[in-house]
Amino acid sequence: xxxxxxxxxxxxxxxxxxxxxxxxxxxxxxxxxxxxxxxxxxxxxxxxxxxxxxxxxxxxxxxxxxxxxxxxxxxxxxxxxxxxxxxxxxxxxxxxxxxxxxxxxxxxxxxxxxxxxxxxxxxxxxxxxxxxxxxxxxxxxxxxxxxxxxxxxxxxxxxxxxxxxxxxxxxxxxxxxxxxxxxxxxxxxxxxxxxxxxxxxxxxxxxxxxxxxxxxxxxxxxxxxxxxxxxxxxxxxxxxxxxxxxxxxxxxxxxxxxxxxxxxxxxxxxxxxxxxxxxxxxxxxxxxxxxxxxxxxxxxxxxxxxxxxxxxxxxxxxxxxxxxxxxxxxxxxxxxxxxxxxxxxxxxxxxxxxxxxxxxxxxxxxxxxxxxxxxxxxxxxxxxxxxxxxxxxxxxxxxxxxxxxxxxxxxxxxxxxxxxxxxxxxxxxxxxxxxxxxxxxxxxxxxxxxxxxxxxxxxxxxxxxxxxxxxxxxxxxxxxxxxxxxxxxxxxxxxxxxxxxxxx
Ligand code: NAD
Numbered sequence: 371x372x373x374x375x376x377x378x379x380x381x382x383x384x385x386x387x388x389x390x391x392x393x394x395x396x397x398x399x400x401x402x403x404x405x406x407x408x409x410x411x412x413x414x415x416x417x418x419x420x421x422x423x424x425x426x427x428x429x430x431x432x433x434x435x436x437x438x439x440x441x442x443x444x445x446x447x448x449x450x451x452x453x454x455x456x457x458x459x460x461x462x463x464x465x466x467x468x469x470x471x472x473x474x475x476x477x478x479x480x481x482x483x484x485x486x487x488x489x490x491x492x493x494x495x496x497x498x499x500x501x502x503x504x505x506x507x508x509x510x511x512x513x514x515x516x517x518x519x520x521x522x523x524x525x526x527x528x529x530x531x532x533x534x535x536x537x538x539x540x541x542x543x544x545x546x547x548x549x550x551x552x553x554x555x556x557x558x559x560x561x562x563x564x565x566x567x568x569x570x571x572x573x574x575x576x577x578x579x580x581x582x583x584x585x586x587x588x589x590x591x592x593x594x595x596x597x598x599x600x601x602x603x604x605x606x607x608x609x610x611x612x613x614x615x616x617x618x619x620x621x622x623x624x625x626x627x628x629x630x631x632x633x634x635x636x637x638x639x640x641x642x643x644x645x646x647x648x649x650x651x652x653x654x655x656x657x658x659x660x661x662x663x664x665x666x667x668x669x670x671x672x673x674x675x676x677x678x679x680x681x682x683x684x685x686x687x688x689x690x691x692x693x694x695x696x697x698x699x700x701x702x703x704x705x706x707x708x709x710x711x712x713x714x715x716x717x718x719x720x721x722x723x724x725x726x727x728x729x730x731x732x733x734x735x736x737x738x739x740x741x742x743x744x745x746x747x748x749x750x751x752x753x754x755x756x757x758x759x760x761x762x763x764x765x766x767x768x769x770x771x772x773x774x775x776x777x778x779x780x781x782x783x784x785x786x787x788x789x790x791x792x793x794x795x796x797x798x799x800x801x802x803x804x805x806x807x808x809x810x811x812x813x814x815x816x817x818x819x820x821x822x823x824x825x826x827x828x829x830x831x832x833x834x835x836x837x838x839x840x841x842x843x844x845x846x847x848x849x850x851x852x853x854x855x856x857x858x859x860x861x862x863x864x865x866x867x868x869x870x871x872x873x874x
Contacts, residue, residue: 378755381419382714387476388483391582396428398601399584401441402594408433413574413603418486418722419712421756427577430602435569435610438598442540442567443616445595452537452565454593456512462590463508463562467501469586470551474498477551477579482713484576485547486721486758487675489714499838500555503856506840507559510861514564527874534868537565538642539618541864542611544604544632545580546624547573547724548678548780553623554580556855558597564864566619569598571608573624575724577601604628612636619864622646623680626778626804626849633852644853644863646680647846648778649806652799653683653835654821656812657691664811665699666707668784671809671835673708673762676723677732677782680850681807681829681836684779686786687795693788697766700784701748704762708782710753722757723781729758732781739765739774744785770801778804792817796824805847809835828854 384392396412397404407428415425428434445451451459470477474497481496482489516534520526543557554570561568572580584599600607604624612620612635619642622632626647636643653671655664671683688696711718723729729752736750749763763783768775774785789795799808809831810821822830828845831837838844838856845854853863 378710378753378757378759379712379715381417381712381757384483384714385476385479388479391476391480391578392425392483394581396426396601398428398430398434398438399581399587399597399599400434400438401598402588405434405437407431413601415484415578416575416725417483418724419714419757421726421758424483425578427574427581427601429574430600430607432610435600435607435614438569438600439540439611439614439616441595442569442598445593446537446540446567450593451567451596456514459562459565460508460511462592463504463511463559465590466586466592467504467508469589470497470504470583471501473582473586474501477582479714480578480582481551481576482721484578485550485724486713488718488721490716490718491675496549496552500552503552503555503840504559507563507861510560510858511563514861514865521871530872530874532870534870535862535865536868538864538866539566540616541566541568541619541621542614542617543568543570544608544611544620544622544624545570545572547576548675548680550576551579551583554583556623556860557621560855560861561621561864562596564861566864567596569600569611569617571600571602571611574601574603609635613638615639617641619643621863629851642863644855645851646844646855647806647849647851648780649680649682649804649846649850650685650776650778650802651681651683651804651807651809651827652685652687652825654795654799654808654810655686655688655692655696656810656814656817657689658813659692659811661692661695662699665696666703667811667833667835668696669700669703669708669762672784673704673720673782674836676720676760678724678728678780679836682780683809683835684784685775685799686784687789687798688786690788690790693786697747697764697786700786701764704748704764708762710759710761712757720762720782722759724758726758728780729760732760732779732783735774735777735779735781736763736765736783739768739772739785742772742774744768744772744774749782770798776802792821796821800824800826803849806850807831807836
């Protein structure tokens with residue numbers, strides 16, 4: 371148990387800008403206007419650092435979802451967005467990034483209030499990464515083009531053929547609560563650059579920054595109906611969007627379970643689907659490392675964002691010769707650096723989990739692990755506080771059949787195992803239905819590359835973890851997803867290819 375287990379300070383006072391954002395009337399952003407909920411159904415906004423209700427958002431009715439889809443459909447079909455010169459679209463997308471940048475502090479605070487993540491982390495990571503992603507995709511608006519290909523089965527010069535890249539149409543974009551603004555940016559930016567119109571549905575736990583984003587969309591001067599934001603429950607508004615006949619593409623980030631359901635629902639109308647789902651990412655430490663530095667890296671890989679990251683390094687595999695020393699370092703980092711605290715306190719590195727359901731779920735996994743015979747090196751408990759805290763937890767004496775090793779916990783819980791050789795660790799790392807990320811820690815370049823080639827995951831990091839870049843594709847193997855976000859691939863996921871063949 372950590373020495374601070376029962377001392378979590380109170381949440382800090384909100385700024386006036388945050389209070390103003392929290393005081394807004396529950397509404398959706400549809401067709402360029404704020405639309406008050408017709409049903410009057412609302413959902414509470416809860417600050418996970420205090421457990422207090424601090425605002426309300428609208429829970430979209432069927433009619434409101436239909437209205438948002440109709441607005442996006444009209445805006446796509448009449449060409450008010452696709453018809454603009456790409457340079458104008460590029461400029462507007464950049465303007466959106468400028469506005470977010472000008473309000474970076476407010477966005478970071480709202481993210482901290484809504485999700486529980488430290489405001490300092492949101493300011494250093496979530497908000498700049500969102501801006502970078504939007505700017506990167508803005509550039510593609512003027513670079514996206516088709517291809518001219520010479521037919522191969524017809525005599526030269528008898529046919530002229532080319533392939534156009536066209537926007538896929540209306541996109542329904544459903545995002546989770548762990549990186550609310552960044553996930554929204556990853557969805558809307560490529561869609562806009564490709565010429566699509568969209569309906570964004572943020573997670574019901576964390577809609578504040580998506581609503582502020584809609585303010586910026588209005589201020590930037592996007593044509594009405596190009597970007598629509600509806601708030602509400604997944605099984606209500608989310609499900610309706612996925613099934614809606616006027617939606618051409620569904621882009622989803624969230625749990626594997628929901629992703630599979632969405633893929634099935636979207637099949638009826640054969641919508642284009644991209645899915646970014648869960649993970650159980652391995653962190654593999656070879657015996658030649660600087661053990662102190664690797665321990666800090668391994669702790670960061672699991673405790674950042676309180677472990678609520680799809681690529682959290684939740685399974686640690688350390689070579690037998692360094693296992694004990696490495697674990698000492700990870701435990702020291704957990705006890706000394708990753709101290710739980712309220713999201714707005716400047717010194718906080720480990721915020722609460724997003725909701726009491728999530729805290730209960732994580733505690734349930736820890737208890738199951740203990741029952742199955744795992745030993746807790748540190749943590750394993752929750753501080754007694756009103757917020758949804760879980761102490762950073764490290765478990766050993768685990769085996770591959772335990773739920774703590776097999777399932778995505780999505781909390782600050784690390785399970786650590788020893789290995790003897792690279793074949794064994796490659797097999798163990800791949801022994802999972804997931805395949806999102808993995809990191810390898812070694813100074814041996816040869817072993818790094820050879821192991822990287824054997825790991826079945828969308829991203830492999832070397833001597834770092836969870837580093838992402840807009841220019842590099844991100845996505846999952848196996849049950850971690852379908853398709854890629856970011857990079858050219860992320861943009862092309864919002865396009866159809868049209869082949870034109872003309873007899874000369
Ligand atoms: P979730 O699947 O419950 O919810 C995600 C979103 O889907 C929310 O907006 C929710 O309202 C909506 N939703 C829920 N049920 C729906 C339905 N039936 N139809 C349509 N929409 C529905 O996931 P969560 O608990 O919010 O997020 C945590 C999960 O997200 C974790 O498993 C994590 O690994 C995953 N995640 C993956 C990535 C990635 O890029 N691969 C990134 C972040 C989070």
